[in-house]
Amino acid sequence: MTALVALDAAVERVMAACRPLEPVGMALADALGCVTAEDVTSGESIPPFANTAMDGYAVRAADTAGAPTELEVVGTIAAGSAASFVVGPGQAARIMTGAPIPDGADAIVMVERTTVLDGGRRVSVSTPAGVGDHVRPAGEDVAPGQLVFEAGTVLGPGHLGVLASIGRQTVCVRPRPRVGVLSTGDELVAGGGPLLPGQIRDSNRITLLALVAGSGFEPVDLGICPDDESHLSGAISHAVERCDAVLTSGGVSVGDFDFVKVALDRLSGGTMQWMQVAIKPAKPFAFGTIEGVPVFGLPGNPVSSMVSFECFARPALRQMMGHPESSLSRPRVRGIADEEFRRGADGKLHLVRVLARWQGDGRLHVRSSGPQASNLLRTMALANALVLLPDGDGVKSGAEVEVLLLDGLS
Numbered sequence: 001m002t003a004l005v006a007l008d009a010a011v012e013r014v015m016a017a018c019r020p021l022e023p024v025g026m027a028l029a030d031a032l033g034c035v036t037a038e039d040v041t042s043g044e045s046i047p048p049f050a051n052t053a054m055d056g057y058a059v060r061a062a063d064t065a066g067a068p069t070e071l072e073v074v075g076t077i078a079a080g081s082a083a084s085f086v087v088g089p090g091q092a093a094r095i096m097t098g099a100p101i102p103d104g105a106d107a108i109v110m111v112e113r114t115t116v117l118d119g120g121r122r123v124s125v126s127t128p129a130g131v132g133d134h135v136r137p138a139g140e141d142v143a144p145g146q147l148v149f150e151a152g153t154v155l156g157p158g159h160l161g162v163l164a165s166i167g168r169q170t171v172c173v174r175p176r177p178r179v180g181v182l183s184t185g186d187e188l189v190a191g192g193g194p195l196l197p198g199q200i201r202d203s204n205r206i207t208l209l210a211l212v213a214g215s216g217f218e219p220v221d222l223g224i225c226p227d228d229e230s231h232l233s234g235a236i237s238h239a240v241e242r243c244d245a246v247l248t249s250g251g252v253s254v255g256d257f258d259f260v261k262v263a264l265d266r267l268s269g270g271t272m273q274w275m276q277v278a279i280k281p282a283k284p285f286a287f288g289t290i291e292g293v294p295v296f297g298l299p300g301n302p303v304s305s306m307v308s309f310e311c312f313a314r315p316a317l318r319q320m321m322g323h324p325e326s327s328l329s330r331p332r333v334r335g336i337a338d339e340e341f342r343r344g345a346d347g348k349l350h351l352v353r354v355l356a357r358w359q360g361d362g363r364l365h366v367r368s369s370g371p372q373a374s375n376l377l378r379t380m381a382l383a384n385a386l387v388l389l390p391d392g393d394g395v396k397s398g399a400e401v402e403v404l405l406l407d408g409l410s
């Protein structure tokens, strides 16, 4: 029997072969979640001009020293316009939030501290204003020439807004890997029609495509391939031509009809690594490159294919997308087992599907989401975390455990 490979060692082999993709210029609207490959410096100020933070009156602060006081209103400035006049001594201008501070004025009196007089021709100011009150200076947020975001920044909605504010249309990022997803197996059927004896519906493809999309990569649906060497070879060759990485599911465990193995071995020039990883579920796993494209041979059992994706494909694909090393894997935290987790010693790390919840004591508490066999997808769907249960006989209720956070918690 093949020796078991430790999880970390298997991950390392995969990571070594998945280098970051070449940067591209990407439209801001497409760049959410992408990682910058340039130091972004601003050519502009944000805000571009001094403007008011309040609706009110632009005044000369010195004129209000003896407030309450009355000033002559010389005009109105709305956001989007600029004053064609100067605010002179004893004068004020009505002004709306975001409008430029007119020449002559050096402070804003908020509207709540004023009373309109004379049908709007004069205004009474109730309290003195200080120089700069409610004025947002030009360049307060970003100054011209300032380094705004370093290369390696993961772009969130706020980053995209800042880039838009400084006039950028595109940003230099690592592209999202295009990830092909191929289901393999004679028993698999797509769609909702009746099943013939022995057939099952293909669930891995929709799940893996969703994991790919949900992780910020670009999913490519490669359909179902029967257990047939020439079909598999054709489908995988075609896949590596149009994708940055390929995920297959099925046909990698011992005792299969060996067609996936034959096809991947032949196409990879014999460099495919067939591993038995020391984890449960998701022990069988194949990895290699074909024409330089990483190919992940995930196991067919639905839970195993998901766990294998989480352990190997997601971190590797994040690395291809340029994510920093510290955030390639899902967060791991300490949690409290709210029930006993029993297991037997088998040389493997068990990844137990759990429901995790932050509780009033500030700690993450976990309970099994149900039966753990690798074909039982529903208990994986219900889980939002995996407890990493080391080899041995398990832990008692109340023990501290290591928890890998999945979507919904991370």
Ligand code: AMP
Pocket: 183, 184, 185, 187, 188, 200, 201, 202, 203, 204, 205, 249, 250, 251, 252, 253, 256, 299, 300, 301, 302
């Ligand atoms: P295999 O790794 O091909 O031996 O498959 C292991 C188990 O997973 C078998 O019970 C398969 O029928 C099942 N399986 C394989 N591929 C899929 C799939 N795409 N969707 C659902 N179940 C699958």
Ligand code: MG
Pocket: 184, 185, 186, 250, 251, 256, 300
């Ligand atoms: Mg199969």
